[in-house]
Amino acid sequence: MMNKKSLYKLEYNKIIEKLTEHAGSFGGQERCRKLKPKTEISEIERMQEETAAAFTRIIKKGRPSFGGCSPVSESMMRLEIGGTLGSGELLRICKVLETAGHVKNYGRHDNADDMQDILDGYFEQLVPVSILSTEIRRCIPAEDEISDDASPELKRIRRAMGQINDKVHATLSSMVNGSLRTYLQDPIITMRGDRYCIPVKAEYRGQVPGMIHDQSSTGSTLFIEPMAIVKLNNDIRELEMEEQKEIEVILSNLSQQTAEQTDSIRADLNIMVQLDVIFARASLAMDMNATEPIFNDEGRIRLKQARHPLIDKKKAVPIDIRLGDDFDLLVVTGPNTGGKTVSLKTVGLLTLMGQSGLHIPTLDRSELALFEEVYADIGDEQSIEQSL
Secondary structure, eight states: OOOHHHHHHTTHHHHHHHHHHTOOSHHHHHHHHTOOOOOOHHHHHHHHHHHHHHHHHHHHHOOOOOTTOOOOHHHHHHHHTTOOOOHHHHHHHHHHHHHHHHHHHHHSOSSTTOOOOTTHHHHHHOOOOHHHHHHHHHHOSBTTBOOGGGOHHHHHHHHHHHHHHHHHHHHHHHHHTTTTGGGBSSSOOEEETTEEEEEEEGGGGGGSOEEEEEEOTTSSEEEEEEHHHHHHHHHHHHHHHHHHHHHHHHHHHHHHHHHTTHHHHHHHHHHHHHHHHHHHHHHHHHHHTOBOOEEESSOOEEEEEEOOTTSOTTTOOOEEEEESSSOOOOOOOOOTTSSHHHHHHHHHHHHHHHTTTOOBSSSTTOEEEOOSOOOOOOOTTOOTTTTO
16 A cells, blocks of 8 residues: 555546546546555456556547446345336446446447457456346336336226216317306316316305315305315225335335345446446546556656646646666656656656556556555645646
């Protein structure tokens, strides 16, 4: 574990902030924030190779989107103890699986002569369980909406509701525009609570048999549910209760089917978060015009045209630095604001970035040495961004 003081002094945290902005999923952003320099050369080289492979893929066919990778671990835990999920939660899981399908498609090589790369393994492990996502999507087209076709029973209930609603409207319309017109404040049908009512002038209360549900603030208008539709309104309420029950059955069935796939869903999410981080590293490399460094464990540094990544590309003066070949001590002299600190910070920060699997803003085939620890003793008043 590198010492925190040096990470802070060399402004490694600012590079991590930039990296995090390139991640598309919540999990990817979390992992980017936790990225620290590694000290195993094999692990560093693997990460560098991943970043390079993602970089090449972005150039060839753009970036895959990981926006659908919502965190669903709480929903998974509920499923595993036999719980039923709501429509919104099931949709989020559906989006995770659909995203896995898109990402897997993105990972396929279109041409036979496309070279295999280190990322193929990740893409191959994705299992989009499309039979489940298709079923969820068929039953739940949008959040808080269950499709009529989710079950034959739901279709029957909703058809019956539609027929009774039509009957209520027809009955009330004929009253409002016919026999009761003179007793009404306005010829309209209104809702009070969940009951259909008509606005009757208070003095004609006796002329309109039915149940009073409300009155206007002045008391001059009563909102009455005519007797003729009380039974129809009750039928609608009963059907609504049946509808709720049937929706619960549908959600319970979908939850059971999803529960059987929790391992696949978890694995998919984990792989996509890993890929999201790798593509964030590649995307940052594109932003910085960066290249893959070559690592050695012989203390050799050879940076060609290195730029400090926090200084505007147009203003940064590139530097060449060589160390550890035929000399291993470097003394940098010069006037104030001559760029000594920036040069020191550049070497330190690029080393930290390289050991975190990030590409570095230098010309191709620059070399970095593996260090177990990076020490920086730089005055607090030195801030790169304020040009101090």
